[in-house]
Amino acid sequence: MRVVKTLAALALLVALLAGVPAMLIAWGDPSALLRVDWRRALVQPASKELVVALCSVAGWLAWALLAVTAIVETVMAMSRGRVHIHLPGIGWLQPAVGGLVAMVMAPALSSTAAEPAPPAPAHAPAVVEHQISPTITAHPFVPPAGLRAYVVRPGDELWAVAEQELGSGGSWRTILRSNPGMTADTVLTPGNTILLPSTPPVQASAAPDSSGHVTVRRGDTLWDLAEQHLGDAHRWPELFQANRDQISDPDEIDIGWRLSIPGAADTTQPRDTGLGQGDKVSATPTPSAPPPVGGTNQPTTLAPTVSPTLPPDTTPRTSPLAIPVMTDATPRATNQPSNGATGNATPVTTTEDPQWSDDVLGPVGGVLAASLFAGVIARRRVQLLQRGVGRRAATLAPEIQRFFAALVQRSHVAPELQPNAQPTSVIIGWRDEEEVRIDLEPRRCTLVEGSPEDTAALAATIITSLMCAPWSSMAEVVTVEPQEEWVLALDDPRLSSEMHLEEALTRLQRLCAQRRMAMGRSNLASLRADPDVAGSWPPVVFVFCHGLLPAHVDHVRDCLSLGEVGVSVVAPLAHGTTSNGDPRAVHVLSTSVARLGGTDDTFEPQLLNQPARRAVVSLFTSSLDDRTEPAPWWRDGDLPPHVTVPPTTAEEPIKxxxxxxxxxxxxxxxxxxxxxxxxxxxxxxxxxxxxxxxxxxxxxxxxxxxxxxxxxxxxxxxxxxxxxxxxxxxxxxxxxxxxxxxxxxxxxxxxxxxxxxxxxxxxxxxxxxxxxxxxxxxxxxxxxxxxxxxxxxxxxxxxxxxxxxxxxxxxxxxxxxxxxxxxxxxxxxxxxxxxxxxxxxxxxxxDDETLEIRRIHALALSGERAELDRAVMDMTRVARAENRDLAPETIQRIQHALHLSMTRHAHS
Incomplete structure (x- = not known):
């Protein structure tokens, strides 16, 4: 059956690509258009020759479009998706032609995927997303040495795969390095195969030789080499500068390279291990055990180091007071330090990844970090107020805790806020440690030109700034085709989204027209100065998350041509599309260089890359999670038979x-x-x-x-x-x-x-x-x-x-x-x-609600009605100010206290 479908698709493609031109050559005659007297043809009925000639030209144009589409689909199919070609005007034709090309190419692609891949050189594993056919069993795909195959499952993303298979979501860059051609915005297709590191036991790098060079081994990074041979991992830029003749990208160094260690040839002293005065480590490096087969994200069990003070078969000695409140049912890994804060708190992972926070945060400034931090803290506060006695608010995942810690640290360097900042003012980067701000509303349409990953990162920066910055509390945001669940995560009525481009353009056009008609002869400034109507004219910013084609940009400009109506747009351009010298455009040249339109001055852009976006969404989503878990300090089950509880009452009051x-x-x-x-x-x-x-x-x-x-x-x-x-x-x-x-x-x-x-x-x-x-x-x-x-x-x-x-x-x-x-x-x-x-x-x-309701009960028992009424009023006012509802148990206890107070007053 498959052969029949393949032959039928091939026959149809041949008929369209070869048969149609043959028919046009045989029956058509476009040259007749050169002999037509157009002055007569425009006022007289068309002749037979003119109709045939016009149909021939239309047929040739349609055939040319079909041929270009077939070529594009063939190139994309042969590259297995690594090459993406976007041409205007062929989108409506690509699904049909792509289906025919896929049927024709299926046998060739399947046979190629079934053959073992040739061994790749040690410095460049070069396989990306191999399509595995379910019918092929004789010749399974063999990954290159040091790598392993992973079949993409539905719902997989780079971060999730890295977190599940490599133990840390921050290791997503390792997947990109193992799969040349893959980018941070690559969509993982279920059923395809990607390559992951096989994670062999980490070996220590060789010591520098007499000439001051070290040979790179598998698993080495500049960070690790700097920590081992220079005594401080943060000195990796010195290694990078000393070996610029070999290293073009500090994230990629090849096995077998001989790197120069600055100053290594001038000294024979052992490196400082950084363990304090007199601290030493054993001479034999202790490799960490490889993760278990199957990629489960479990704590790694470390082989204990041999030392005079810690026998190989013992775990580190802990303080007798650092005990868990309740016994955790989950066994801990050997030598895994426990967290004394709670009995079942997440253990500290031993995966050595010192650059995790920098890789995830990326170029995020102190102001944005402080805004995100403030938003999360306010939500976590509500979580604590709404938890029940004996319950604990849901704990954050270890990776999200580290991301939050990095936000806190970055927020310490935030400069003082500008008192006159406008609601649509956003910080998009820095120039010589000075903030580069743009005000979106006066610019109306801000085009963003650059790679899809960089433009999406800048769009995410603008979204988070508008939603979290204190000066933007009046701004409303509409996200168009967002990749992340911003609306669900932020849960803010000022934020909405449109999942389809055409619907977003229609909404933009309708909003601009409605505001223009409602303004009449007034202007925006006078309307916002009137306190009675100012609330109906908030700034609205449409943020498009995917690149727009020129036709869409023209549509946006037409909508905004009605004048200043309080609506502005941030529109990334499709890859390959230019802003044509628009002075309001932002050109993101790379992750570290950008410039504003109409000027040659560059600045460092503030970009929220894909891992950081995922972490921000996860952080805000978890801060809204109203689920709780049993507190480790609370006993729910029956006590052991040999344990007796002392009576809660005493014959004499305790002083x-x-x-x-x-x-x-x-x-x-x-x-x-x-x-x-x-x-x-x-x-x-x-x-x-x-x-x-x-x-x-x-x-x-x-x-x-x-x-x-x-x-x-x-x-x-x-x-x-x-x-x-x-x-x-x-x-x-x-x-x-x-x-x-x-x-x-x-x-x-x-x-x-x-x-x-x-x-x-x-x-x-x-x-x-x-x-x-x-x-x-x-x-x-x-x-x-x-x-x-x-x-x-x-x-x-x-x-x-x-x-x-x-x-x-x-x-x-x-x-x-x-x-x-x-x-x-x-x-x-x-x-x-x-x-x-x-x-x-x-x-x-x-003023915790759990305790305040008990104070209200005490006031009711003491008969202090005035204090009781004041306490109830204060509690309800606080709840309204924090935009939350009182818990049902709290409401019941308030009603009980009021009834008790009235009963006692009546009896007295």
Whole structure:
């Protein structure tokens, strides 16, 4: 049957491409047009010769269009999609002709795909998206050495494949390097095959020879070579500059190259490992185990290093107080540092990828990063307010947590906002550290010229800026044919989308015409100055996410030719289309160079590339997720038979002075995080600088005992030199115990671990309530809450970008503990104890709805009707101001409190 279809398609193509010209030559005569007297022909009925001649010309033009389309489809089919040709005017004909060409070429393509690919040279694996026919079994596709085949499944994207198969979504560039011809915007077709690294065990690079050169081995990157041979991975540009004769792209170095190491020939000293004073690593490199077959994204189990202090069969020793609140049912990988923030928090991954944040963020400025950060924080706040007692807001994926941490760090360099910025003003880049801004509304139509990937990245930058920047709060945005789910992720009424180009152009035309007619003799400025009608005239920006053809650009300009109606357009041009010298155009020449139309001055563009767009959408989507998960500090199931719970009531009221107070001068170093951050009990001298960073390192090491230096660099987003210096300062500040042992021992094994006696008030809080908040006795709850001095990590939350999830868990657990104790006190009519528990909880969380409703209950029991009404009114006003609804349980408890208050008032 397949042969019959192939022969029929071939016959039809031959008839169209060869038979039609033969018929036109035999029956047509275009030369008759040269003999026509056009003055008579235009006023008299057409003769037979004229009709035949005109039909012949039309036939030749149609045949030429058909032939060009067939050639284009043949080239695209033979290249298996690697070559994309876009010609105007043939789009309507391509589906039919493409189908015929595909039927004719199917046998040839299938036989080619069935033959083993020739071995590719080590420096250039050259296979991209091989089509695997389901009927071919005799000769399966054999990938080149060092690579493996992956069959694309429905819904796959570059980021998802990298996250699933390579362990990190930020490794998507590795897929591009393994598949020449693939770009970041390549659409993965289900059933096609792409090449992925086979991820053999990483081998250490050879040491520089006597001439100061090193030979590149599989898996090496400039970052890794700089870290190994120069002592600091951030010095990779020195390697790049020293080998410009070989390296044209710093992301691509070939196996077997001999690279010059700057300064290596002048010294024979071993490199600085960056593990602190006296730190050393074992001479034999410890390869990490390859990921399991099948590409599951599981934590990698590391082979333990051989060292005098860490036997090969043991895991790093952890502090006795750094215990999980509840036991996690999922087993951890060997030597996997645990996160002490929560019992089942995501473990710190050991995939060494120090450039992850830079690769994903790319050229994103501080203002845009700060705007994104503020938007996410506001949504996460609503998540915490709406969670139930004993539940925890859904945790972010590790990759998204790192992206969020990178946003926090980048937002620190944001300059002061301009007070006179217009709603449609966007930052599109920088020139000599100065922002390059354009105001979209006065420009009306802003054309963007460049590669499809770069224009899409700039369009995404404009969308996120208009939706998140504080000065753009009045702007409305319409995205046209977006690749990402912007509307679903941002959930903002100012944002809408059109999934079809023609419908978007119709909407643009209708909006401009309606506004022009509604304006009458008024102008836009006078209408916006009138407070009664200003709300009906917000700026509207249409952002097209795919390149427009010249005909579409002309349509857009026709719509905007009605004058200033408050509507503007950002329109990327189709690849190969030019702006024809439009002074309002933006020319993106590369990822690092752009210029504005009408000028030769260049600037560095601000681009939100595809991985960053995916991360932003995932971050905002997760911040709107109202699902919760069981809190690890809450006991839902039955207790073991040998465990008894002390009674929640006491015969005598518990007095505050019976509670042991937290020692202001502990015997060993103790980090206080349940309030303003302090490090007490140190036996060394307080450093003169970087005190806050030393406390940050101490907190991170308490949560991640046994971590490596490279993991610390990656998670804290600092340079290796900075990490080494601050670790040394922290070691000196902590000092030594009475036995002369350093509280921060030298990491001879490569693992950095604090002494078990170093602890924190958060660990003490967890220890007191380790069995579960809801089953802990009231005295333990009071003792735990007495440790709270204010908001967790007060004053440093925005300086420590990695603590978002930790702070969320601390606030949630403190709230639950306060709620449980308050409920018990209310049951016992102990109103003073209830108010104390609520006050302690609100020290950490502010006016939390979970605690405020219990205060309302306490006010109802005490009969203070005026205070009760004021508290209810304040709660509803706060909810309206935050644009959210009160939880159903909260509404029920408010109604119960009001009824209780009225009943007591009637009885009195």
């Amino acid at each position: 505050d002075d019976a509670m042991p107070a937290w020692s202001p001068l502990p015997d060993h170093p103790t980090l206080l995080v349940l309030g303003p951050v302090e490090l007490r009990g140190c036996h060394g001298e307080r450093p003169g600088r970087a005190v806050g960073q030393c406390m940050e390192y101490c907190a991170w090491l308490l949560l991640n005992p046994g971590a490596t230096a490279s993991t610390m660099v990656r998670e804290l987003l600092v340079a290796e030199g900075t990490r080494r210096s601050n670790t040394s300062r922290l070691r000196s500040w902590l000092g030594r115990n009475t036995e002369g042992v350093s509280y921060l021992p030298d990491a001879y094994s490569g693992r950095i671990t604090l002494d078990p006696s170093v602890s924190s008030d958060w660990e003490q809080f967890q220890l007191l309530l380790a069995g579960g908040v809801n089953v802990a006795s009231s005295p333990l709850l009071r003792e735990a809450l007495s440790l709270v001095r204010g908001r967790p990590l007060e004053g440093v939350t925005f300086q420590w970008p990695w603590v978002a999830q930790w702070v969320s868990d601390m606030e949630s657990m403190i709230t639950d503990a306060a709620a449980v104790l308050a409920d018990r006190c209310l049951t016992e009519q102990d109103l003073e104890g209830a108010h104390w528990a609520i006050d302690q909880g609100q020290l950490a969380t502010g």
